[in-house]
Amino acid sequence: MRRALALAAQGPAYGPNPRVGCVLLDPAGQPVAEGFHRGAGTPHAEAAALAAARSRGVDPRGTTAVVTLEPCAHHGRTGPCADALIDAGVAAVHVAVADPNPVATGGAAKLRAAGIEVTTGLLADEGEELLRQWLHAVRTGRPYVTLKLATSLDGRVAATDGTSRWITGPQARAHAHTIRAQVDAIGVGTGTALTDDPSLTARTIDGGLFEHQPLRVVVGRRAVPDGARLRGPGGALLHLPEHDLGAVLSQLAEREVRHLLVEGGPTLATALLAADAVDELHAYVAPVLLGAGATAVGDLGVTTIGDAARFTTHDVTRLGDDVLLVARRAQHARPTEATESVQPVQPGRPSRHPKEEI
Amino acid sequence: MRRALALAAQGPAYGPNPRVGCVLLDPAGQPVAEGFHRGAGTPHAEAAALAAARSRGVDPRGTTAVVTLEPCAHHGRTGPCADALIDAGVAAVHVAVADPNPVATGGAAKLRAAGIEVTTGLLADEGEELLRQWLHAVRTGRPYVTLKLATSLDGRVAATDGTSRWITGPQARAHAHTIRAQVDAIGVGTGTALTDDPSLTARTIDGGLFEHQPLRVVVGRRAVPDGARLRGPGGALLHLPEHDLGAVLSQLAEREVRHLLVEGGPTLATALLAADAVDELHAYVAPVLLGAGATAVGDLGVTTIGDAARFTTHDVTRLGDDVLLVARRAQHARPTEATESVQPVQPGRPSRHPKEEI
Incomplete structure (x- = not known):
């Protein structure tokens, strides 16, 4: 076997x-x-x-x-x-x-x-x-969703002026391209499509295209401009003018997409996380601190540490100066609505004398 | 040899x-x-x-x-x-x-x-x-400064209600205590001292104290209350009612402190980073996303990616579900004032068609 x-x-x-x-x-x-x-x-x-x-x-x-x-x-x-x-x-x-x-x-x-x-x-x-x-795709009828993040150690995806190239180094970027070459589709929101004009192709280290190019999926209502790189060489472009994530995933499943890699931006990432629709995280973390700038993830509705979106680490790989942490949806990681309703909300700041010592 | x-x-x-x-x-x-x-x-x-x-x-x-x-x-x-x-x-x-x-x-x-x-x-x-x-201490006349961060993947140190126990898991916490047992001093700001009431002792897994206990240093003008854990069993307490980091480090050097471990909070960490006084980072990163809450590091005055506080990764260790990234001050990581003054500031958002593709 x-x-x-x-x-x-x-x-x-x-x-x-x-x-x-x-x-x-x-x-x-x-x-x-x-x-x-x-x-x-x-x-x-x-x-x-x-x-x-x-x-x-x-x-x-x-x-x-x-x-x-x-x-x-x-x-x-x-x-x-x-x-x-x-x-x-x-x-x-x-x-x-x-x-x-x-x-x-x-x-x-x-x-x-x-x-x-x-x-x-x-x-x-x-x-x-x-x-x-x-x-996963066959059992649930929805693609397996891998969310890629590339952040500084303080969770930033860009500096305050919007510059983000490059937070992570060449080995991390090359690795991310090999992952692109293994998935059925790459998804981004229209914000990223318009701001970054990404090509979302799977490229080799010398810049050539891998034989397999994933479907390029843009989620959101704004149009993808005619001259966008997303319309250039690479996988087919699918624009889903849709805010309902369930509908997005269903439409992708109908097109036999088994594995969707989401590369941003924060709006789409946050929506997927808030809907508990992320099956795997690929977090490329660079030994860099920015102190300010856009964060990888927006408001998840988490107010207390017990409600955090907690994943289980599957693998840790060093890629040059960067680290790739592959983590997967933890079993029962987030409270269900039922358990949430029976847990009283603890208002205010934590006790000055918590039980456990720091 | x-x-x-x-x-x-x-x-x-x-x-x-x-x-x-x-x-x-x-x-x-x-x-x-x-x-x-x-x-x-x-x-x-x-x-x-x-x-x-x-x-x-x-x-x-x-x-x-x-x-x-x-x-x-x-x-x-x-x-x-x-x-x-x-x-x-x-x-x-x-x-x-x-x-x-x-x-x-x-x-x-x-x-x-x-x-x-x-x-x-x-x-x-x-x-x-x-x-x-x-x-380092002998050559520079200042302690070697290791900054410890324990964050979620999106760089948060606490949820919006202030809860932070525990972002990282037991293996990461045990590791952090073995580091405490190897340093001369642990430093925190008065904010952390007052809010968290930490003991800052080096403890074994069963909660006992290591034989060596580092000097406990509190930096800032507010008083450490009489009943604070910092006054309990552990290393000697040194309160430096001081905002000048150079003076803080000089005073520690005079007390033969060779290695200072800084454990927070964000104010002290940010001040040290902004002064380029951090020699080593110990970043414990948990596979958790919070989306909101206090960040590990405040404004560093970095506005564009090229000015980021960039470190060089020395070692990556998996500790249970968490990752410890040990990174050190990069050579010439941050622009000197001289190079800063000749680089024109690029206002506004980045080009819609940057040279390099995503």
Whole structure:
């Protein structure tokens, strides 16, 4: 399964389809063929592995298929993988993650009905991690939202005169471009679109464009000018003249956007955070203090520390002088309305003699 | 020398004297004795190593002394180490860092005059790093100033109701206490002293006091109340009713404070930053967003990004969900008055079409 996960990771992180890897083992447990999904319109991992076996003259009959995601049971652009495995005569299928996709699920049941031994949950955590954004999108019907912030240590995104290039250094910026090349869409508000005239392309260190360019999404009612860089080379431009975030996310889900990267500005970031719609934070923090200037995030309605938007740190990476903190929505991080209503508001300043010492 | 540096690091980081280690090598290059300085009033490293040799029946005559800091040439609480090495008949002395202390320097010259071979600069960078705070204090006549910040990702130190316990988690707080146990003094402004009633003690995880307690320094004109925790168990309390930061640092230097840890609040932190008097930042950053509330740093007079107070990252450590970013004053980080005066001020907002793309 570790090999199957490594194969899966070779597929593209963007796109409507999940990344899947498949290894076929002979009855002695030796790998005889492998495959992975290279993106929508290409063979699924199981079909790729079966084809690889046949092209090497290996009969897949009696083999065990180790697959990172439950084989699909539906006819999409390709036939159902469950049928392909049954037809090929595999003896057993080991799966990491069950398929939550309502249109594709049922593969395990179909395989079992055909007399094939199926086990699920093998290295499930790693499988879930690899498919995190896709699983979220399929389970919730909304894209996985990653909010990127690039701030000074005191949380500023620009100096008082509006200058912000560059708070973070070249390694942090290059990293942010590799993330752009892995997502389906990048979103900004019209304020950022008009003020910064960003191109929102995914660029290599030498300034060239990555092969995959994410959809460029502008949220808000103001028009994107004709000469804007957003209309230049890069991904398609989608302007959503909309203030309802739920509607924005639904429209993106309908366009098969699984992973949306939001790059600002503060208005859009604040609205998403206030709506608890941010699944992951990418905070690039520079060892810089500004003391004044625009902040990354506006008023969230948080008045006391217990109500803070608290995330769980997933990873910390040093990028030159900067730090990238990747944090994810904490479970029950913010009080629900129910618990809020039973907590009395504590007015005024804190006790002069709080229980805990500083 | 690596062993000598490791020995030196066993001495206390606080206190007026530098941490020094010494290894004696026989003519074949084998270590025969070693020693390190355990703090003011105890033998210097060289004396400790010579005593260790003699206690083991080893004659130090003809040995080579490997010492992390140039042996002193002055009579302090103990006699000059240069004389002790000469009297012991050592043949050669290898030194990492030359002694910048005007009252103690001259040891190398004295040794050479006695016919002893002296080399300096061996692992000098590591030696400088180990003695960083002490060297700064001796070279500049001012304590090394470390500013501690504990903030949300958007640079807030408290929510709008003033609550701040706890933005950072238990691992970050425990780490901060180990730093307190390594410094000579902790400073806060009267605002923090009155609002938070901190104890400013160095405490272990179970709440006990570390053996070494730093001097507690309160800067500002308002009185520290009789019942304040600052007057409770812990280090001595020093109230400096003073707004002149230069005078504050001079008075601390006179009390042999080599390393001052400043823990707030924003007024004192801002004044130190604006005066470019912060040598090191310890920024504990929590994966939390508040959107409003007090910021870590007030107005620094920075209006454009090029004038930001920019530090150089020295180390990044994950502490539970939090990140500690240790950054140091960058060389020429802020424009001098001379360069400021020749740069025309760019009024208004930035160009709609800046040269570099986002």
